[in-house]
Amino acid sequence: MAAPALVALAHGSRDPRSAATIKALVDEVKAIRPDLAIERAFLDLSKPSFHTVVDRLVRKGHEEIVVVPLLLTEAFHAKVDVPQAVKDAAERHPDVKITTSAILGLEAQFLEILDIRMREALRASRVRELDALVLAGAGSSDPVANQAVARLARLWGVRHKLPVTAAFASATPPTTGEAVRAFRSEGRRHIAVASLFLAPGLLPDRAKELALEAGAVAVSDPLGAHPELARVVLARYAVGAVKLVPV
Numbered sequence: 001m002a003a004p005a006l007v008a009l010a011h012g013s014r015d016p017r018s019a020a021t022i023k024a025l026v027d028e029v030k031a032i033r034p035d036l037a038i039e040r041a042f043l044d045l046s047k048p049s050f051h052t053v054v055d056r057l058v059r060k061g062h063e064e065i066v067v068v069p070l071l072l073t074e075a076f077h078a079k080v081d082v083p084q085a086v087k088d089a090a091e092r093h094p095d096v097k098i099t100t101s102a103i104l105g106l107e108a109q110f111l112e113i114l115d116i117r118m119r120e121a122l123r124a125s126r127v128r129e130l131d132a133l134v135l136a137g138a139g140s141s142d143p144v145a146n147q148a149v150a151r152l153a154r155l156w157g158v159r160h161k162l163p164v165t166a167a168f169a170s171a172t173p174p175t176t177g178e179a180v181r182a183f184r185s186e187g188r189r190h191i192a193v194a195s196l197f198l199a200p201g202l203l204p205d206r207a208k209e210l211a212l213e214a215g216a217v218a219v220s221d222p223l224g225a226h227p228e229l230a231r232v233v234l235a236r237y238a239v240g241a242v243k244l245v246p247v
Contacts, residue, residue: 002037002062003035003036003037003064003241004062004064004065004066004097004237004240004241004244005036005037005038005039005057005062005064005065005066006029006033006036006037006038006039006065006066006068006233006234006237007038007039007040007041007050007053007054007057007065007066007067007068008022008025008026008029008038008039008040008041008068008070008233009040009041009042009043009050009067009068009069009070009082009085010022010040010041010042010043010046010070010198010199011042011043011044011045011070011071011077011081012042012043012044012045012046013045013046013199013201013202014045014046014202015200015201015202017199017200017201018046018199018200018201019042019046019047021198021199021200021222021224021225022040022042022046022070022198022199023040024224024225025070025198025224025225025226025229025230025233026038026039026040027225028225028226028227028229028230029230029233029234031230032227032230032231032234033234036237037057037060037062039053039056039057040053041053041054043077043081043082043085044081050067050085050089051085051088051089051092054089054092054093054096054098055092055093058093058096062096063095063096063097064096064097064098064241064244065096065097065098065099066099066100066101066237066240066241066244067082067086067098067099067100067101067240068101068104068233068236068237068240069082069100069101069103069104070103070104070198070233071103071104072103072104072105072106072137072138072196072197072198073103073105073106073137073138073140073142073145073146073148073149074103074105074142074144074145074148075138075140075141075142075145076140076141076142078103079142082100083100086098086099086100097244099240099243099244100240101236101237101239101240102236102239102240103236104198104229104232104233104236105148105232106148106149106151106152106196107232108152108155109228109232110152110223110228110229111152111155111156111159112228113223113226113228113229114135114156114194114196114220114223116226117194117195117220117221117222117223117224118192118194118218118220120220120221121192121218121219121220121221122192122218124218125217125218127190127192127217127218129190130160130162130190130191130192130217131162131163131183131188131189131190131191132162132163132164132165132183132188132190132191132192133153133156133157133160133162133163133164133165133191133192133193133194134164134165134166134167134176134179134180134183134191134192134193134194134211134216135149135152135153135156135164135165135166135167135193135194135196136166136167136168136169136176136179136193136194136195136196136197136204136207136211137149137166137167137168137169137196137197138168138169138170138171138196138197138203139168139169139170139171139172139203140168140171140172141171141172143172146166146168146172149166149168149196150166152166152196153165153166156194163183163188165179165182165183166179167179167193167207169203169204169206169207170203175207175210176193176207176208176210176211176214176216176219177210177211177213177214178214179193179211180193180211180214180215180216181214181215184214184215189215189217190217191215191216191217192216192217192218192219192220193207193208193211193216193218193219193220194219194220195207195208195219195220195221195222195223196222196223197222197223198222198223198224198229199222199223199224200221200222204222207219
């Protein structure tokens with residue numbers, strides 16, 4: 001029996017850079033597991049849609065599908081949009097087993113990717129020293145999602161022995177600009193901002209703009225396509241696939 005198909009499900013964006021980044025990440029996943037049927041899909045704003053991809057897999061004869069949400073926090077999309085999309089797909093295809101894995105989340109090993117992106121930004125800005133860091137996430141009305149970003153910020157600060165604060169692009173304070181200005185009010189002048197986003201888009205662009213206006217010396221790119229992210233996608237898939245095994 002063939003292994004379950006893997007659908008990497010992202011939210012989607014009007015920014016074409018976002019879809020291109022998701023494609024590159026899914027290509028990384030395929031490079032590690034060329035034996036699997038792996039597809040990318042989007043909840044909204046980008047193509048292909050989730051329903052289009054599921055329908056295509058069913059037509060190809062796949063009877064089991066594991067959906068891996070490409071989300072970093074357990075916010076609205078993870079709690080509402082993804083379950084509803086999977087429920088709708090299961091109702092349309094009652095003979096197909098469709099399950100959802102855990103989201104990507106915020107793993108400690110993602111700090112390695114943050115460091116890579118930050119080094120790239122510092123080289124581009126010709127900055128050699130820092131005295132504070134800001135970790136910028138999307139932001140949510142769900143405090144638990146924001147606390148997850150704050151926890152990762154604390155880990156990052158311990159890693160580099162620098163003061164770090166979490167900031168957000170929407171829904172909750174502080175903004176990146178407010179976080180940078182708070183550090184500057186303490187006399188710190190070399191403040192860099194890391195973009196804790198999976199892909200480029202409106203929110204990371206806004207976070208970067210506010211940070212630079214406030215005096216940040218560098219702002220890193222989003223996490224983007226990276227083999228470590230691809231390995232986490234496959235780890236989530238593996239756990240999801242186990243849920244499909246008859247007891």
